Amino acid sequence: MTDTTTRDDSADAAAVATPELEAVNERQKRRRGLWLALPAWVYLAVFFAIPLAIVFVYSFATRNRFGGTDLSGWNLDSYRALGGDLVRAVLVRSVVLAVITTVICLVISYPFAYFMATRSTRTRNLMLVMVMIPFWTNFLVRNYAWYVILGTDGPLSTITETVGLGETRFLFTQTAVVLGLVYGFLPFMILPLYASIERIDGRLLEASRDLYATGAQSFRRVLLPLSMPGIVAGSILVFIPSLGAYVTPVILGGAKTTLLGGYIVTQFLEARNWPFGAALSSVLMIIMLGATVVYFRKGGQTL
Amino acid sequence: MKPIHSRWLAIFAICALLVSACGSDDGDSESAEAATCEVGQTDGDLALFNWAEYIDEEQLAEFATEFGVEASMTTYESNEAMLPIVSAGNSGFDVVVPSDYMVGIMIEGGFAQPLNFDALPNFINISDEFRNPSYDPEQAYSAPYQWGYTGLAVNTAVVGTDFPRSWDLVFGEQAADYKGKITLLNDPRETIGAALKALGYSLNSTDQGELDQARDLIAGTVDNLLAFNTDSADELLTSGESVIAQVYSGDAFTQFLEQDNPGDYVFFVPEEGGTRWADNMMIPFDAPHPCTAHTFINWLLDGDQGAALSNWNYYGTPNKASLDLLDDELNEFLTSPDVLVGGLDSVESIADTGDFETNYSDALAQAKG
Amino acid sequence: MAGENITEPRGATKWLLRANASFVYIFFYIPILVLIVFSFSDNRNVGVWGGFTLDWYRDFAESDNTREALWNSVQIGLVATVISVVLGTASALALERFKFRGRAVFDALLYLPIIIPDVTMAVMMLLFFSEAAELFGFSKGFATITLSHIAFSISFVSVVVRARLGGMNDRLEEAAMDLYATRWQAFRYVTLPLIMPGILGGGLLALTLSLDDVVITQFVTGPGWTTLPVYVFGLIRKGVTPLINAVSVVMLVASTILVVLSLIAQRIRGGDTV
Numbered sequence: 016m017t018d019t020t021t022r023d024d025s026a027d028a029a030a031v032a033t034p035e036l037e038a039v040n041e042r043q044k045r046r047r048g049l050w051l052a053l054p055a056w057v058y059l060a061v062f063f064a065i066p067l068a069i070v071f072v073y074s075f076a077t078r079n080r081f082g083g084t085d086l087s088g089w090n091l092d093s094y095r096a097l098g099g100d101l102v103r104a105v106l107v108r109s110v111v112l113a114v115i116t117t118v119i120c121l122v123i124s125y126p127f128a129y130f131m132a133t134r135s136t137r138t139r140n141l142m143l144v145m146v147m148i149p150f151w152t153n154f155l156v157r158n159y160a161w162y163v164i165l166g167t168d169g170p171l172s173t174i175t176e177t178v179g180l181g182e183t184r185f186l187f188t189q190t191a192v193v194l195g196l197v198y199g200f201l202p203f204m205i206l207p208l209y210a211s212i213e214r215i216d217g218r219l220l221e222a223s224r225d226l227y228a229t230g231a232q233s234f235r236r237v238l239l240p241l242s243m244p245g246i247v248a249g250s251i252l253v254f255i256p257s258l259g260a261y262v263t264p265v266i267l268g269g270a271k272t273t274l275l276g277g278y279i280v281t282q283f284l285e286a287r288n289w290p291f292g293a294a295l296s297s298v299l300m301i302i303m304l305g306a307t308v309v310y311f312r313k314g315g316q317t318l
Numbered sequence: 319m320k321p322i323h324s325r326w327l328a329i330f331a332i333c334a335l336l337v338s339a340c341g342s343d344d345g346d347s348e349s350a351e352a353a354t355c356e357v358g359q360t361d362g363d364l365a366l367f368n369w370a371e372y373i374d375e376e377q378l379a380e381f382a383t384e385f386g387v388e389a390s391m392t393t394y395e396s397n398e399a400m401l402p403i404v405s406a407g408n409s410g411f412d413v414v415v416p417s418d419y420m421v422g423i424m425i426e427g428g429f430a431q432p433l434n435f436d437a438l439p440n441f442i443n444i445s446d447e448f449r450n451p452s453y454d455p456e457q458a459y460s461a462p463y464q465w466g467y468t469g470l471a472v473n474t475a476v477v478g479t480d481f482p483r484s485w486d487l488v489f490g491e492q493a494a495d496y497k498g499k500i501t502l503l504n505d506p507r508e509t510i511g512a513a514l515k516a517l518g519y520s521l522n523s524t525d526q527g528e529l530d531q532a533r534d535l536i537a538g539t540v541d542n543l544l545a546f547n548t549d550s551a552d553e554l555l556t557s558g559e560s561v562i563a564q565v566y567s568g569d570a571f572t573q574f575l576e577q578d579n580p581g582d583y584v585f586f587v588p589e590e591g592g593t594r595w596a597d598n599m600m601i602p603f604d605a606p607h608p609c610t611a612h613t614f615i616n617w618l619l620d621g622d623q624g625a626a627l628s629n630w631n632y633y634g635t636p637n638k639a640s641l642d643l644l645d646d647e648l649n650e651f652l653t654s655p656d657v658l659v660g661g662l663d664s665v666e667s668i669a670d671t672g673d674f675e676t677n678y679s680d681a682l683a684q685a686k687g
Numbered sequence: 688m689a690g691e692n693i694t695e696p697r698g699a700t701k702w703l704l705r706a707n708a709s710f711v712y713i714f715f716y717i718p719i720l721v722l723i724v725f726s727f728s729d730n731r732n733v734g735v736w737g738g739f740t741l742d743w744y745r746d747f748a749e750s751d752n753t754r755e756a757l758w759n760s761v762q763i764g765l766v767a768t769v770i771s772v773v774l775g776t777a778s779a780l781a782l783e784r785f786k787f788r789g790r791a792v793f794d795a796l797l798y799l800p801i802i803i804p805d806v807t808m809a810v811m812m813l814l815f816f817s818e819a820a821e822l823f824g825f826s827k828g829f830a831t832i833t834l835s836h837i838a839f840s841i842s843f844v845s846v847v848v849r850a851r852l853g854g855m856n857d858r859l860e861e862a863a864m865d866l867y868a869t870r871w872q873a874f875r876y877v878t879l880p881l882i883m884p885g886i887l888g889g890g891l892l893a894l895t896l897s898l899d900d901v902v903i904t905q906f907v908t909g910p911g912w913t914t915l916p917v918y919v920f921g922l923i924r925k926g927v928t929p930l931i932n933a934v935s936v937v938m939l940v941a942s943t944i945l946v947v948l949s950l951i952a953q954r955i956r957g958g959d960t961v
Contacts, residue, residue, distance in 0.1 A: 041786075048785020052793055055778035055841055059796050062838045066815035067799065070807060080672040081426050082398075083405070101684055127711045130704040133695040140887070144946060145712065147891045149719045151942035152935040153916045154899040159927055160718035163725070163734040167559055170721065186559070187545045198714065202895070206888040207850035213884055214851060217693040230700065244853035248846050252801065259804040269545025270504045273683040280806045284398040285506050286679035289810070296807035303802040304795055365910030370921030375752055390911035391752075393921040402810065403906060406817035410826055410910045549924050557732055573926065576731055 074293035082287030093294035102278075102295075109275035112189075113257035116196040120204040120253045121246065123197070128208035128245070129238075132215070143209065146202055158195055158266045165191050165267070187269030195263040203252035211245025212238075251307055258303075275299070352434035353601075355609035357616065359437070362607035363388040364614050367400065367411040369597070372464070374630045381617055387610060404602045405429045412611040415597050419670045421460045422453035430600040432458045437612040440619035448596060448636035452669065460598035461615050462636035464627065466567040467594050467657070467665065468508055469587035471552070473561040475579075483659040485516030485588045487562055489535050493542040499561040501554055502536070504546035506678040507668050508593060509536065510685075512564060515590045521666050524674045529681050536685035546686070555583070568633035571651050575632075586657055591664030596636065719939070726932035733927050743933035753918060753934060760915040761941060763829065764897040767836035772890045774837070775844025776882070782845070783852040800839040801846065808839065809906035816907050827909030835907050836897045843896060844889030851885025891946070898942065 075089040096102075131142050149157070164171050165186040175183045185191045215238065223233035239246075261276035270277070279299075282292030355361075366378070370393040382389040392411070394400040397420040403409050405427060416424055424430045435441055441461060448462045470487060477496070486492060488500050489512075502509050511521035513532035523529060544560050552573035554560045570585040577583070587594075599618070601611045617623055621639025628635040629645050634652055644652070651657065658665065671678070695701055726744070730737025747753050781787065782794055800808070816831045859881075863873040879886075901916045908917070915938055922931050 044785050045787045048781045048787035048790070051777050051785065052781035052787060052790075055774040055781075055797075055845075056789075056793055058774055059800075059838065059841065062815075062834050063800055064796060066808075066811035067803070069814050070811040078673075078676070081423050081670065082401075082675060083427055101680060104687075105683070123707070123711060126704050126707045129693070130695075130708045132693050133704075139884075140950065143884075143888065143891070144950070146715065147895060147946075148939065148943055149715045150895045151898055152719065152722060152939050153901075153919055155901065155916070155920055155923060156722065156931060156935040157718055159733070159923065159931070160722045162927075164718065164721055166557070166734060168557060169734055198718070201711075201715075202892070206892055207847050210847055210851040210885045210888055211853065212693070214881070215693060217691040220693060230696070245850045248850040252843070252846060255802055261805070265504065269501075269543070269547060271540065271543065271546060271686060273686050276804060278683060279804050281506070281679050281683065283402075283806050283810055284396060286676040287398055287401070288676045288679075291676070292807065292810070296804050299804070300799060300802050304798055307798050307802065308795060367910075370924045371926075375750065379751075392908060392910055392913055393917070394905070395920065395924050399905065402813060406813050408817050408820035408827065410828075550927055553732060553926055557734065569926070 070293045071297055073289055074297050076290045076293075078288045078290055084289045093290045094298070096291055097294060097298060101273075105273050105275055105278050108272060109258050112193065112196070112260075112274065113254050115193055116200065116257040117204075117250050117254045119193070119197050120201055121250060124201060124204040124208050124249065125242075125246075128205055128212050131209050132213040139209075139213070143206075146205055150202055154199065155262060155266075157199065158263055161191070161195050161198065162186060162266055165194075186267065187271065189268065189272075192260075192264050192268040195267040196257050196260055199260075199263060200253045200256055203256070204249035207248035207252065208242065208245040211248075212242045215241045247310055251310065255303060255307075259299075352432040353437075353608035353612065355434055355437040355612045357437050357439055358385070358613055359609045360385050360387050360607070360613055361609040363390070364413070364607065364610045365411045366391045366614070367404070367409070367414045368393055369415060370395065372415065372597075372631055373627060377623070377626055377630070381614060384617075385610075385613060389614075401429070407604055409602060409604070410606060411602055412605045412607045413614055414600050414602055415463050416460075416600060417595050417597050418451065418453050418667045421451075421598050421600065423670050424600060425454060425459050429603050430459045431603050431605065431608065433461065433601065433615070434612060437609070438616045438619065440616050443619055443621055443624070443637045443639040445636055445638045451596065452667070454598075460600050461619060463597045463599050463618070464568075464631065464633040465594065465596040465636055466633045467587050467592060468503070468512075468564065468566055469585060469592045469657075471555055471563045471565045471570045471574075471583060471585045473555060473558075473582060474584055475582040476561045479584075483586050483589050485512060485590050487588070488542075488564065489513060489516045489539050493539050496561055497542045498544050499559075500539075500543050501545050501547045501551045501560045501563045502543060503551065503564045504548045506682040508564070509546065510678050510681055511593060511668065515588070515592060518590060521591075521593065522669045522671060524671050526677065529677055533681040533685045536682070537687065540686060567651075567657075568631055571648065572632040575647060584656070585651075586659050587665060589660040589664065591660050591666065593668060594665040595667055722932050722939075723936055725929050726936045728929050731926075731928050733929055733932060743929045744937075746930055747933045747937060752913070753915075756913050756915040756918040757934075757937065757941065759829075759912060760898060760938070761945070763833050763836060763914060764894050764942075765945070767833050767840055767897045768890055768893045770833075771837045771840035771844050771893045772886060775841045775889055775893075776848050776886055778841065779845045779848035779852055779885075780878075780882075783849055784857055797842050797845055800842040803839075805900075805902040808835075809903045812838075812903060813906040827907060828912040831907040831909065832904050832912060832914065835903050836900060839900075839903070840893035840896055843892050844886075847889040847892060848882060848885040851882050851888075894942065894946070898938065 073084055074093050075091065077085045077088055077090065077092070079085045131139055134142065163169050165184070166172070167182060167184045167186070171185065172183050175181065185194070219237055219241070220233055223237045228236065259276040259279070260274065261280050264270065264272070264274050264277060279292055279295055282288045282295060364381070364387055366389065368391055373391070378389045378391060397417050400414060400416060401420065401423065404411065404414055438461065444462060448465070450457045454460045472481070472487070481487060488502065493500060502512070510529065510532050513535040514521045514523050514528060516535060517528065517531055519528045519532070544554065547554060551563045551565045552569045555563045555565070556573055556577055565585070567585060574580040574583045574585070599615045601608055605611055618627065619637065621637060621643065624635045624637030624640035625643035628640060628648065632648055635641065635644070696704070725733050727739050727741065728735070728737050729740035729742065778793070778797060782790065812835045816827055820827055860873045860877050863877045864870065868876070899916060901920045904914050904917055915934065919931055919934055
């Protein structure tokens with residue numbers, strides 16, 4: 016097994032320790048790591064990997080006449096159906112929407128997380144909890160709150176009317192969908208960003224300024240690289256659910272276009288075409304997993 | 319690389335074997351016999367799996383007190399969401415309430431047990447038109463619960479009363495007059511079904527050419543739509559966001575009657591026809607308490623209970639003995655000749671189209687673009 | 688702390704940062720404000736003000752179903768959060784600090800619950816638990832819902848904690864051990880406080896996910912185990928009324944109290960030991 020993702024300080028350590036000691040130490044470390052990971056490993060293997068294997072197997076099965084799944088005569092039909100024009104159009108549209116959402120979230124969250132990191136510990140915890148409180152209502156309910164706000168008779172329209180801009184209706188537009196997604200997934204960006212910016216040693220930034228770096232330079236050369244793990248984690252946590260978003264496009268977008276999340280739900284719950292739904296999800300997951308792993312490694316290397 | 323490859327293959331093969339072994343058990347349950355239960359017998363607590371807001375909690379509590387059992391209800395949003403939960407087995411539910419076409423699917427799949435009609439003496443209350451339906455021709459597995467139509471609701475304060483009672487209102491050229499003020503349901507069978515009806519075809523068509531025409535009809539009117547919306551189409555109408563909406567009759571009636579000016583709204587099934595659906599009570603194949611289930615079904619088939627059900631959710635009752643006990647306003651709606659413009663022959667119930675179901679869902683996805 | 692805090696920039700940047708933070712909070716709380724306001728509205732249509740009333744709260748309090756659903760959600764949320772925080776943090780530490788056999792596979796496995804579409808996970812958990820229920824003879828409900836919530840929450844906790852750990856080295860912990868701290872002491876007094884913000888964030892995220900989940904819960908639930916989100920989803924289907932707002936406000940208040948209590952508890956415990 017070659018493994019390049021952990022980059023610990025074994026090189027430094029080797030410089031001072033003897034090779035034998037180093038080898039013993041290394042073996043112990045490996046064992047400890049395994050023990051630490053074991054409970055989650057076992058849990059996910061039983062309660063996630065096995066169920067997932069069932070779905071994967073289903074993707075090679077056939078939808079029978081009654082919408083059940085015949086577990087015989089394994090075939091690749093569901094995967095062949097993925098090449099259709101409809102799937103491609105749905106995919107492109109969803110990716111564009113997810114990228115827009117992720118970028119907006121990043122632009123809003125980064126300065127926010129940075130600001131949080133400059134506060135005292137007590138204020139930070141308070142700010143963090145304040146970020147999360149709105150999210151202990153339900154996802155659907157928050158979407159419906161926006162639905163009320165953005166409607167023709169909603170508060171937003173009332174304001175624009177009073178100001179003299181006339182009646183506005185954002186409800187059931189793509190703008191409303193993006194707004195709903197940004198609202199829904201912003202904490203997923205803020206949390207990891209904050210977690211990674213907060214641990215950056217402020218003296219590094221000061222040092223760069225002492226060396227006559229401009230604000231922009233010290234941001235680009237010091238802050239950005241150091242906070243990269245947070246940016247990567249946050250982008251993934253926002254991009255992925257945006258890509259599969261289903262509720263927001265229905266409630267705020269009026270379901271006027273077909274997006275990937277909705278298309279997958281349709282396969283399982285309307286067409287009752289489980290093999291195709293399973294194939295669609297399997298391929299999506301493989302692509303996303305590949306992208307995630309590559310992205311994380313790249314993010315990790317810039318450290 | 320190679321050993322890993324073959325290891326994955328082996329794992330896959332084992333999984334496939336396991337899954338197919340498990341899957342094949344389900345077939346055994348098909349030849350189940352009706353439970354032997356006395357009238358009013360209970361064999362445990364009742365677990366009802368029902369549509370949301372389809373029965374008053376108090377009515378359920380009344381049953382629980384009367385028979386000295388606990389009664390719990392879990393809800394679902396669509397037939398398709400209910401089916402996998404029941405068919406996977408061990409759902410723990412005693413009574414489910416699938417719609418017409420789903421009754422057929424559940425019978426075919428062996429996911430329901432035959433009813434013991436000796437334990438259901440109140441079944442005599444069911445009107446003839448709801449007996450031996452096409453999806454359960456022997457009337458062996460299901461007992462009707464409630465029924466309703468799918469049609470159009472119009473805000474007459476805006477549109478006036480002088481408009482064609484036709485699907486042209488949403489699919490024809492007039493639709494452009496109400497651009498951005500029209501909603502259609504977001505359901506492949508109902509939405510495409512309306513377009514098929516507008517074109518004069520059966521809403522259970524399995525002709526790809528007809529389906530393509532229906533798809534193009536919807537695609538042509540997408541720009542006129544406010545939204546595809548199932549859950550709040552009725553509220554969008556009464557709040558003024560929309561003026562024409564494809565809705566379920568019960569949703570429309572309850573929503574109208576809650577307004578200060580219910581006379582401003584009309585509901586009708588367009589002259590070309592629409593959907594008439596009926597939901598039915600069934601007992602899952604592995605229901606833990608089949609006798610309590612029978613007792614509950616029989617209890618709901620009583621005239622008073624049937625009326626209580628309708629007076630609460632405003633859908634039609636299949637129960638003859640309940641008709642005289644309905645609220646006047648509800649009765650007016652249900653019996654009004656203006657509701658069913660094309661007569662009883664114009665409406666159809668949705669039937670399962672087998673392999674063609676996926677074409678319906680793809681057609682709606684394509685129509686939206 | 689490993690180093691000093693980042694200091695607040697001066698000049699225009701400072702005010703831009705503050706403006707952005709205010710904007711974020713306003714953005715976050717506008718819908719919540721709307722939600723709260725209309726929970727007191729005497730009009731069935733949310734969005735149309737109909738005068739002040741407490742009827743919706745009374746409806747909520749008088750309905751056994753809603754109270755039961757709320758209690759179910761709280762129980763599930765708490766248990767799922769605690770377990771997934773422990774498992775998620777352990778796996779984050781293992782992945783960031785150690786090399787071990789199967790590390791790459793474990794790493795990939797941890798991302799899958801984040802990547803998988805809700806409905807796919809719902810379907811697979813349904814199939815899995817239905818078979819398991821048959822084999823081991825248990826009934827679906829609390830256990831199956833909680834087990835599923837943990838299955839997706841572990842990954843989210845792990846990602847957030849790893850973002851905190853990423854690039855942080857273990858020299859401090861080693862230094863502590865050089866000073867004769869036991870491995871546990873070194874972890875408890877050095878590493879744990881350092882990664883606490885990550886754990887807290889991960890825990891909050893896990894709780895949120897549990898309180899948000901509708902699709903998966905619906906598929907793995909059993910008779911009598913309706914959670915609040917599932918109940919609300921059902922209500923929405925039959926029409927959005929201020930009852931839903933009232934339910935959400937109660938949910939909001941309940942979770943806030945819960946978290947504030949846990950924060951206070953943490954502070955008290957922290958005060959004893961440090």
